Amino acid sequence: MSEINKLMVGLDIGTTKVCVIVGQKNENGKINVLGIGKAPSLGGVMRGEVTNITKTVDAIKIAVQQAANLSNVEINTVHVGIAGEHIRSFQHSGVKIRENSETEIMAHELEALEKEQHRLSIEPGSQILHVLPQEYRIDGRHGIKDPIGMTGTKLECNYHIITGRVTAAKTIAKCVENAGLQVADVVVEPIASACAVLSEEEMQSGIAILDIGGGTSDLAIFHDGKIRHTAVIPFGGEIITADIAEAFQIMEKQAELLKVKFGYALPEATKSNEIVVVPGIGNRRPKEISTRNLANVIHARIKEIVEMVNDEIMVSGYKNKLNLGIVLTGGGAQLKYIDQLVEYVTGFEVKLGFPDQHLGKGLVDEVKSPMFATGIGLVIKGFEGDREAGNNVKGGVKKEQKDKAKNGGILSIFGNFTGGFKNWLDDDQNLNDFK
Template sequence: MQEDKIVVGLDIGTTKICVIVGRRNEYGKLEVMGMGKAVSDGVVRGIVTNIDKTVIGIQKAIAEAEEQSGIDIRVVNVGIAGQHIKSSIHHGSITRNSADDEITVEDINRLTNDMYRIVIPPGSEIIHVMPQSYTVDYEEGIKDPVGMSGVKLEADFHIITAQTNAINNINKCVRRANLEIENLILEPLASSLAVLSDEEKEAGVCLVDIGGGTTDIAIFHDNIIRHTAVIPFGGNIITSDIKQGCMVMQHQAELLKTKFGRAISEEASENEIVSIPGLRNRPPKEISIRNLSHIIEARMEEIVELVHAEIIASGYDGRLAGGIVITGGGSQLMGIRQLFEYMIGMDARIGYPNEHLGKSKIELVKSPMYATSVGLVLTGFKAIDDRENMYNERRPHTNNTSRQVRKEKEKASGGFFKNILDRTRNLLIDDMEDQDQY
């Protein structure tokens, strides 16, 4: 039963470590059973820099999620991000033995598995191999070649690589927290499952996930992921700019950003002033909301320009009818949607992970801040579905083959025994005739 399966997502982010325990209800929606959070002190821009602090954060978040859900967590689906993530397009092909036989799932898997053996830069590992389109005997643009006939099977693949050291550090942190990794997933892929609809992916859409340390980008077209990138700027750098520009403490800068900050400075009132408590024996500091918004706008414009550059580099500029979907903690900044629309000239919306969520006691997970965490759970269920579909596709073929073999054996054995019975009957008839003669 679908509701008996439980999947856990572990998001090791720059600002927070989040664990979500989920299962599917009878309607196929995700029901969040438990959630745990902890401050992330050992991660910088998506990369683990302090193993011990990260392990402590994971253990704290896991304990909280276990207490809420009543589940003993041992296996998790983990996200990976960071500037070290690279994506590229590679071409692969295999030659089949016969053109008469249909192309099977095994042929597709053989072609895909071959791509894991391509030469990549030293110190890197392939984490995802995603087919773009197939070619069968030089007939291009085929989305699903299973069942077709042909000798040469080719495909273009979107290959995503990550630094081996970054992967090893994540594995080490998870193992030290007494957990096992079921799947290691690129975070923008997980976020896309949580906030994008199939119609948007078909029409063409750019997902922008603004986290604490990085901004992750994933571009879809014709329901296929076409481009991925990670920009090493996020919400934390805006906080740092406010800290320096306004001469305040780090936690004060974060509060100013979240409560009063705007991505478009013109929308801020010139007369609006916020008073910040001063240091010991010092008077309070007054900060203009207009000046605060100028600082935020300058950095956000830089991030939007980098996002636009990635859209142009992907080759899909002007072809994304679904526009831009902004998610992550940074998407909650006031005026950010309007800034993206103004600078890039495309429709934009804020992505909430609501579409796949069922009723839940934990309303907090519906925030864009937890899109990646929800997406990691959804990715875990998708992996289960893919394995079951592959098993079901192979099973009928195996049953039919074994049934045919069994029939042939029965037919052969039936003919053999029939010959013995006929010969025995003939011998008995001969004996009876000989006795009659006597």
């Protein structure tokens, strides 16, 4: 099947929302957005991890149905994101001694060396999610980006390896399965977001992406075209909402509305005499809240999160190589003046990341927001993985095409399950505690 006829579906299971994007690649390689679905997570996800399967399944079903109705697509397979405090990363060097040093290095040798890294001994209860080549060495020669066609005896590669907790991934799989869907693959969310908002030139020059979600803030650093460092900060927009609710003794849904409508990351950007009136609960008197005081609460927590991000950038060793600074994305990036605060704390140039450079036609205006970066990125990663694997994995099928297939057309509705994610489902570990 031609790539431009395939459909990919991204499923972003976030702390505050579940988002579904249906995309189709056009003849120019851009993504036409055919359908969008969004539903509150209903308290089923905390800090990026599913804590209640039933609530999460309900949210997935709502979002999927919305996207299916808009796109006229029957959704059956999804490319799902994974996030949470359990995401870890480390560097590792793989080595292969070649039998014939005179023969040219072939692509299958690099693939075999990469597959070996998936068998590394890691922390019990964890599973390798991504094995990302950094640079190759041949007989001690450093800095080789692509060794194919070269010769030598000792082939080495430095890898950036990302792991996640097995139970967290299995719980996601259980939710997807209970919603009547299949998992095509799983992608760490900051990688997906980067695919949506960063260009190859930016990744080459040196840049960091900070995805501020509801439960976590995810950092990924790119340099020389490669991902160099990843980290998860265990705080996001939800804890800011909780801070507001506690500071002013109001309900969390009121605090969320205050944050979204009147919240500022910089107190000095507010009017000192501006007051917002919040209705009282149970016939109690309404509360008057100064937008300056509101901004002070928000500023304190955001500054703490950004300082933790800055520490991670220091630890990465790439602080002096981020030539293009930091890109902010995720729902939290919509907070007013947050870019200026991040710039002030880190010293880097900061801009907001919008997932528009990869978009073609369709519901483009609806997804031109940092909050949809992960969903769009998952669709892009779906097409990338499909092309690399050379299979027919896809997210869904146009309903009129399915009817045609039933009447004798040749159409594979379900593709091959090629991702390593399937291995996570083989062990029938009891997940009832999450229900």
